[in-house]
Amino acid sequence: MENLLPRAKQAEFHRLKLTKKRQLTKNTFEMEFEIPEVLKPNFKFEAGQYVTVKYPSKGRVFQNDFSMTSAPFEHKISLGIKINDENSSTKDLYNDFEIGDEVEISEPKGRFTLVSKPHEFRTIIGFAGGIGITPLISHFKNILYNEPRTRLFLFYGNRKSEEIAFKNELDALAKKYGNRLQIFYFFSQETGSDNLFHGRLDERKLKLIINQILHLDDTDEESTIWDAVDEVLICGKGEMIKSLANACYSNGIPKRNIHFELFEEYNEDIYPQEKEFPLIEDIEVDFKLFGRNYATELPDNRSRLLHQLLVQKFPVPYSCKSGICGSCECILEEGKVELLENEYLTEKEEKKGHILACMSVVLSKKIKVNFDLI
Numbered sequence: 405m406e407n408l409l410p411r412a413k414q415a416e417f418h419r420l421k422l423t424k425k426r427q428l429t430k431n432t433f434e435m436e437f438e439i440p441e442v443l444k445p446n447f448k449f450e451a452g453q454y455v456t457v458k459y460p461s462k463g464r465v466f467q468n469d470f471s472m473t474s475a476p477f478e479h480k481i482s483l484g485i486k487i488n489d490e491n492s493s494t495k496d497l498y499n500d501f502e503i504g505d506e507v508e509i510s511e512p513k514g515r516f517t518l519v520s521k522p523h524e525f526r527t528i529i530g531f532a533g534g535i536g537i538t539p540l541i542s543h544f545k546n547i548l549y550n551e552p553r554t555r556l557f558l559f560y561g562n563r564k565s566e567e568i569a570f571k572n573e574l575d576a577l578a579k580k581y582g583n584r585l586q587i588f589y590f591f592s593q594e595t596g597s598d599n600l601f602h603g604r605l606d607e608r609k610l611k612l613i614i615n616q617i618l619h620l621d622d623t624d625e626e627s628t629i630w631d632a633v634d635e636v637l638i639c640g641k642g643e644m645i646k647s648l649a650n651a652c653y654s655n656g657i658p659k660r661n662i663h664f665e666l667f668e669e670y671n672e673d674i675y676p677q678e679k680e681f682p683l684i685e686d687i688e689v690d691f692k693l694f695g696r697n698y699a700t701e702l703p704d705n706r707s708r709l710l711h712q713l714l715v716q717k718f719p720v721p722y723s724c725k726s727g728i729c730g731s732c733e734c735i736l737e738e739g740k741v742e743l744l745e746n747e748y749l750t751e752k753e754e755k756k757g758h759i760l761a762c763m764s765v766v767l768s769k770k771i772k773v774n775f776d777l778i
């Protein structure tokens with residue numbers, strides 16, 4: 405993916421040697437980098453994280469984020485990357501670097517992670533759209549390796565079968581782990597014999613998946629597989645995430661168990677706001693971000709603080725937009741906000757004035773916040 409999300413903090417870069425490069429589909433490719441012994445502590449990572457790659461293209465230096473497909477136990481950095489169009493900088497990344505070349509790669513980061521539970525019997529489902537499969541491959545390899553009793557279901561959407569990235573790897577994993585991993589491919593522009601697998605992964609499709617795939621559970625006749633789902637992982641474009649996250653939530657999965665990673669800039673909120681607030685207009689906002697002080701005005705408090713700052717194109721860090729990951733954490737230094745939901749901050753942090761911009765509705769004419777926590 406060419407991920408354009410703002411970087412949460414200034415990254416530390418190192419030069420890593422490219423050890424493998426191969427085309428996956430017409431517009432996706434894989435790059436693999438070796439981690440030298442001396443940099444192993446810097447490149448310790450968790451499944452689902454990403455790195456930033458610095459590379460030149462068309463007279464500029466690009467810094468783009470790419471999720472890793474490698475799992476921590478593999479001790480290497482593998483990336484799946486999409487070339488969006490002829491002018492995409494990633495086309496130069498593919499063409500200009502050869503095996504043996506060094507590329508500047510940041511230390512891993514990101515909060516699309518799961519706590520490992522090797523002794524539990526868990527059911528985890530994943531939804532991926534296009535190149536959004538990359539962090540899910542890392543998660544799935546990691547879970548299959550570390551949690552011998554956990555079972556996984558993957559629902560992977562593409563426009564056409566020829567666009568499936570990492571198909572051989574996924575099928576090999578399913579073969580190796582038998583019933584513990586089941587993969588279902590969906591195509592929006594291709595029809596097969598079963599209509600279930602035709603169309604986009606969205607709310608309507610989830611209903612069919614629950615009824616036709618995640619139904620009776622062999623391991624527990626009283627329950628369905630869907631009822632046993634512990635965690636949901638979703639990665640892809642904003643609209644897909646919004647539709648599926650809301651559908652999972654309305655079908656009984658708590659928000660804290662729905663994890664997602666956006667693969668594009670997305671200014672909309674993932675979950676709708678359920679509560680109403682007195683209208684406040686012309687709100688003054690002062691904030692500090694990456695060492696700079698900014699001052700702006702919000703037209704009103706109809707939408708949350710993060711959303712309004714992103715609409716104004718401020719590079720505020722975010723990931724989940726639903727109070728789970730903590731990427732948008734900041735300190736409220738002046739004014740009043742209401743935190744709609746919080747699955748991240750501790751009580752102690754809340755008392756110290758920490759808030760999550762994605763879940764904050766402004767309730768005063770002026771606020772002052774600081775995103776530079778350290």
Ligand code: FES
Pocket residue numbers: 721722723724725726727728729730731732733748760761762763
């Ligand atoms: S963006 Fe994840 S908590 Fe705000």
